[in-house]
Amino acid sequence: MSFRQLEVLKTLLATGSTIATAKSMNLSQSGVSRLLQQLESDLSLMLFARDKGRLIPTPEALILAKDAENVLLGIERFSELADDLRTGVSGPDLVRVGLPSSMWENFAPAVLAEYGRNFPNVRIETFFETTTAITRMIEQRVIDFGFLRYEGEIPTSITMEPVARGVSVCVMHKDHPLAAKKEIGPKDLRGEPLIMLGRQRPQRVMLDNTFQRAGVRQNVRIETHSNSSACAYAAHNLGVGIVSSFYANLYPHLPIVQRQFVPVATQEFGLAKPTGVPPSLATQALMDTLKQQINISQK
Numbered sequence: 001m002s003f004r005q006l007e008v009l010k011t012l013l014a015t016g017s018t019i020a021t022a023k024s025m026n027l028s029q030s031g032v033s034r035l036l037q038q039l040e041s042d043l044s045l046m047l048f049a050r051d052k053g054r055l056i057p058t059p060e061a062l063i064l065a066k067d068a069e070n071v072l073l074g075i076e077r078f079s080e081l082a083d084d085l086r087t088g089v090s091g092p093d094l095v096r097v098g099l100p101s102s103m104w105e106n107f108a109p110a111v112l113a114e115y116g117r118n119f120p121n122v123r124i125e126t127f128f129e130t131t132t133a134i135t136r137m138i139e140q141r142v143i144d145f146g147f148l149r150y151e152g153e154i155p156t157s158i159t160m161e162p163v164a165r166g167v168s169v170c171v172m173h174k175d176h177p178l179a180a181k182k183e184i185g186p187k188d189l190r191g192e193p194l195i196m197l198g199r200q201r202p203q204r205v206m207l208d209n210t211f212q213r214a215g216v217r218q219n220v221r222i223e224t225h226s227n228s229s230a231c232a233y234a235a236h237n238l239g240v241g242i243v244s245s246f247y248a249n250l251y252p253h254l255p256i257v258q259r260q261f262v263p264v265a266t267q268e269f270g271l272a273k274p275t276g277v278p279p280s281l282a283t284q285a286l287m288d289t290l291k292q293q294i295n296i297s298q299k
Contacts, residue, residue: 001043007025008021009039009047012036012055013061018033047060047061093121094123095123095282095283096126097145097147098128098134099134100128100131100134101225102226102228106253107250111290118285124286127142131148131149135158139158145283147290148270149244149268150269151201158272159272159273159275161270161272162268162269163270164268164269165268166247167267168260168265169244170189170242170260171231171242172240173235173236175237184260184261185214185262186211187214189216191219193221193222193238195221195222195234195241196218196224197227206265207265210265222239227244227247227248228251230243231248231251234254249297271287271290
């Protein structure tokens with residue numbers, strides 16, 4: 001027995017003829033007759049008596065029609081619920097995401113604006129934290145997913161999807177003398193006021209070692225803990241910052257330029273979620289929107 005067979009029963013009782021039923025259901029008359037015969041065969045009941053080309057419903061057909069109507073309504077509600085889940089009208093009404101603090105100013109609003117056009121009823125909770133904090137929040141299921149830089153070994157409790165990469169660059173005011181160079185190394189920065197990201201981070205330790213090997217003592221003017229602030233300080237000509245090109249690309253509105261830092265150092269970034277926990281449709285859609293915005297920002 002099929003959904004289509006029940007529709008034929010319901011429509012036949014309402015119209016009283018196979019011709020009208022065929023027109024209503026966008027079927028051929030023979031198609032209606034075939035579905036009715038299949039239903040009678042499946043139920044081992046005669047539902048309509050044939051009298052000179054007319055179909056006369058049997059008492060059994062009238063009794064079954066009441067339940068058929070309920071079944072059809074249930075299927076319709078089920079289909080509508082699936083549509084609502086797909087579009088975010090129903091289902092999980094909260095998606096929680098962890099992002100680096102450097103994404104709050106322009107990137108995150110652009111993501112949420114685009115997402116809201118398709119999922120207007122889903123509430124988003126954003127957490128702007130460090131990679132370490134976001135990793136811990138994913139492991140503890142505090143957030144549904146997060147954006148992370150690959151730093152060392154990834155815990156087995158987290159699944160990472162690579163989505164972006166960057167290289168270390170020097171960022172400076174567009175009128176800075178070093179803006180004339182294509183590449184900048186430690187010796188070019190001798191004596192220059194530097195804007196450096198937080199100590200003890202793996203990337204900072206590698207950078208400090210690079211300067212040490214080159215025999216250059218760093219003139220750290222400002223120590224900061226976000227890429228966004230490093231770019232903002234550079235825009236105000238407070239020094240030269242060394243950040244990932246991925247983050248520098250998020251601030252095209254600032255009067256800064258970026259020049260590749262040598263020796264070349266690369267950074268990998270990914271979307272992380274708890275291992276073995278499939279995301280809801282609303283969560284997956286936000287992940288996809290974030291990836292789209294990443295592609296836009298890095299062009």
